[in-house]
Amino acid sequence: MSKRGALDSFFKPSAPKKAKYAVSTSASHHTAYPFPIPHLPSDIADQLQFSPAEEGRLMNDQPDLDLVYYQPYIPTSIASSLFEFLRQELPFYRVIYQIKRGPVETTINTPRFTTVFGVDETSRFTESGSLVDAKTEKPIEKSRYKCIPRPLPHCLDALRKLTEATTGETFNFCLVNYYADGNDSISYHSDDERFLGKDPAIASFSLGAKRDFLMKHKPAVPGAPAIDAKPIKLPLGSGDMVLMRGRTQANWLHSIPKRAGDEARKGRINITFRKAMVKGGTDNYYQYNVGKGGALKWDAGGKKMAPWTGDEKT
Numbered sequence: 001m002s003k004r005g006a007l008d009s010f011f012k013p014s015a016p017k018k019a020k021y022a023v024s025t026s027a028s029h030h031t032a033y034p035f036p037i038p039h040l041p042s043d044i045a046d047q048l049q050f051s052p053a054e055e056g057r058l059m060n061d062q063p064d065l066d067l068v069y070y071q072p073y074i075p076t077s078i079a080s081s082l083f084e085f086l087r088q089e090l091p092f093y094r095v096i097y098q099i100k101r102g103p104v105e106t107t108i109n110t111p112r113f114t115t116v117f118g119v120d121e122t123s124r125f126t127e128s129g130s131l132v133d134a135k136t137e138k139p140i141e142k143s144r145y146k147c148i149p150r151p152l153p154h155c156l157d158a159l160r161k162l163t164e165a166t167t168g169e170t171f172n173f174c175l176v177n178y179y180a181d182g183n184d185s186i187s188y189h190s191d192d193e194r195f196l197g198k199d200p201a202i203a204s205f206s207l208g209a210k211r212d213f214l215m216k217h218k219p220a221v222p223g224a225p226a227i228d229a230k231p232i233k234l235p236l237g238s239g240d241m242v243l244m245r246g247r248t249q250a251n252w253l254h255s256i257p258k259r260a261g262d263e264a265r266k267g268r269i270n271i272t273f274r275k276a277m278v279k280g281g282t283d284n285y286y287q288y289n290v291g292k293g294g295a296l297k298w299d300a301g302g303k304k305m306a307p308w309t310g311d312e313k314t
């Protein structure tokens with residue numbers, strides 16, 4: 001390119017960036033999806049089969065801790081295109097909900113974007129996307145759920161199958177978090193909801209920006225001896241996976257704190273696979289990860305999540 005040409009293109013408004021992956025022509029459809037969700041591009045799907053890229057490292061040297069840490073699980077060659085693909089193609093939500101502490105109602109603004117797919121063990125999706133009872137195979141009664149459950153799209157189901165094969169666990173839910181920058185976070189909590197059953201296994205994937213995953217043991221119950229456990233910091237990189245299992249959820253808390261610096265300007269996606277045993281789990285997950293607001297979709301030009309009106313080109 002001549003000097004002139006280089007300068008011209010420097011001052012011209014930049015053309016929309018070329019997609020960082022080749023969009024597949026086939027997609028997953030469901031009445032509860034705001035828009036169809038494309039299947040994985042074939043180069044990503046092909047390379048994904050080489051997962052896990054590294055052996056998992058067992059971390060069980062502290063009280064009640066049982067982790068397997070894959071650094072990375074997703075081959076490095078596709079981690080960034082898988083991140084771009086999922087950010088662009090999944091519907092996200094910014095959920096707002098009220099909690100009542102005694103007489104006081106507080107509004108909670110979830111400090112990250114979320115989405116969820118799946119249904120608990122009492123039901124299953126047929127090929128056509130309708131729900132049947134897991135035992136009788138008959139269509140479920142309308143009153144079973146307050147929410148409208150959505151099946152895992154093909155692109156996330158591919159990762160679920162691999163994860164099941166690696167871990168020997170089974171999963172029926174996929175929750176996705178998108179942290180737009182270092183201001184988005186998740187505060188200390190444990191995923192020990194009763195609807196997951198005792199000692200649940202949760203596989204947690206990271207894509208995009210590096211963020212610290214902090215863990216600390218829950219405090220000892222009053223009167224019981226102090227627990228000799230050191231806090232943990234895992235610097236989760238793109239493609240990493242942490243399998244949390246056994247007594248971990250019952251005894252440890254985890255969080256992704258806000259962060260500053262270079263990595264904080266980039267987005268990060270977290271995907272967790274879980275298994276909900278009862279219908280209350282389904283309503284809970286949709287209430288807190290889809291909520292009542294409209295869907296958002298990544299606006300590549302504006303580089304942000306934007307309300308999905310249905311008029312946009314998919």
Ligand SMILES: O=C(O)CCC(=O)C(=O)O
Nearest residue numbers: 177186191204256270272
């Ligand atoms: O983003 C992460 O790595 C953790 C997410 C998490 O803990 C959750 O969704 O329950």
Ligand SMILES: [Fe+2]
Nearest residue numbers: 189190191254
């Ligand atoms: Fe969690």
